[in-house]
Amino acid sequence: MRRATAAVVGIGEVPSGKFPDRSELEAAVLSAAAALRDAGLSPRDIDVVMPVGALASSQFNVDLVFSRICEELGMLRGATMNVQVMSGGASSSTMLAVAEALVTTGAARRVLVLHSDKVGSLPPQRGVDLFATTGVSEEWERPYGHNMNAVGAMTSRRYMYETATTEEELAAVCVSLRKWAMLNPHAMYRSELTMEEVLGSKMVATPLRSRECNMLADGAAAYVVASASDAEEITETPVYVRGHGSLVTHYSMSQDLDLAHLGFPEAAKVAYEESGLGPDDIHVAACYDAYPVYPLIAMDALGLCRGERAGAFVAAGHTSPGGVMPMTTNGGMLSQGHTGAGGGIAVLVEAFRQLMGKAGERQVQGAVNAVETASGGTWMDSHVTVLSKER
C-alpha cells in the first residue's frame, strides 16, 4: 500500500445520445469548461491538455492532436504540452495513470483530460464497419466476417461455457444498467427496459440480442487531475487515485488464452494491493460494459459478488439502485451510450461523481471507495483502478 499522490478535482460532461447538430468541438469545449468550473479553476491553471483519440472524424482528431482545445479554451502560452493518449476503451484508465504519473513527478501541475466524439451520428452500417477495425485484424480476422458484436458474442459464449451463466443473467445486466440510466439525465436511453424486451429483441450474433449490443452515441466528458497536496487546496471533494493494475492479453481476440477471465484477475490483485483496500471496502463498482458479459467478468475478478457467480448476483438485483453493490451507475454504454473511446471515460467520470457526492438521484449514500474497470479494442487489456475520498 502507498499513499495517494494524485487526485481528480473536477468533472464535466454533456448528455450522450444522437446529437447530429452538436459538433465534436462544441461538445468538447462545453464538457472541458464544465470540468474547469467544477474544479474552480481557470484555463490558465492548466498546463497539460490530454485529449483522447476521436474515431468518427479524422479531421477532428487531427485538431485534437494539434492543440485546438488549447486555442479554443484560452490556454495559449499557458499550456506547456498538448498530448494525445489513446488506448480505445481503456483510455479512461490509461489517461488517468499517465496524468497521475505526470503530477506525481512534477512534470505537470494540472492535467485536463478530455474526450469528445460523434460515433452515434454515423450511419449505422458505418458504425458496424468502423468497429470491425478497432482491434480486429485486417489480414487474419476481417476476412471471416469478424466484427465487434461477434467479439462480445464469442466472449459471452466462452464465459457462459465456463461459468454456467445463462442468457437470462446476461439480459439482467442490461436491465440493471437501465434502472440506473432512468435516473441519469445524460443517458441516451431512459425508458424502462424489461427482461422480456431484452430477451425478445432481435438476435444479432448468438447469444447476443440487439438490446445487448454496443449502443453508439455522441458524447463528451472531461476531468482534471492534480497532485494530491494541490488537490486539497483546490477542492473540498478530491477523489484520490489509490491503486491501478492492468494487463495486456491480446491484440487479436483469437490469440487470448483465457477469454472467460481476460486479465482482470491479475489487474484486480495488483490494484487492491496497491490501494490497501479490498472487496469488502468497495461501495461502488464502475465496470466497463459495451456488452453485458464484461461487467460480469470484472465483478467476478474483483470479488464483489459475496461469493456468488456474477450473473446470479446481478439477476438477484444486487447491482441495481438500492442493491448492495451498485454497478456502473451512469447506465453504462448499454444505456448511457457508447461514445467511442469515451464510453469508458463516462463510466470513470461517474465513479468520480459518486465519490464527490454529486450523483443526484443516483447518489450512493456513504460511498467512500470505488473501483473502476476498463478495456480497449477487442478487450485487449484489463484495467482496474481503485479510487477513494480518503487519501
Place this chain on the structure above:
Amino acid sequence: MTTTRPVPTPSSWSEPFWAAAREERLTFQVCGSCGTATMYPKRLCPTCLSDALTWQDAAGTGEVYTWTEQVAGPPSGFEDRVPYVVAVVRLDEGVQLMSNIVGPDAANVQCGARVTVAFETVPGTDVVLPVFTLDEAPAGA
C-alpha cells in the same frame, strides 16, 4: 446492397501462409532458434526475437474454443453470407486462429467441438481461406 467482401493483404512474411492455403495446406511458423510455435505469422519470433522462422504444416485438426453465429448486422461484404459461424479454433499443435465453421450442420457447433480444416475460395478472387467443419454432431445437439 452487396458490398465487396474484405480479403487479406499479405505481408512479405505472411505470404507463404496464403500460398500454402492455395495448396490446401494449413501452416504455422516454428522458430528455428527456440522452437516456439507461432500463429499468426510474425516477422520475428515473439519469444526470442530470432528471424529464423520456419514453416510447418498443421495436422488441420483441433477444437472450437469459442464461436458465434452472426445472424444479423454483419460488416459490409458479408450481407450474402448471413447466417455464418465465426469461431476461434485451437489447433492440436497449440496455436489458435479465427475462422469460420462451415457445412450444413455448422450452427450445431459447441465449445470443445472437434473440427477439421477445409479450404474455401473467396468468390471472384484467388484468395483461399482455411475454414473448419465439424467432425461429428455433438451428442444431444
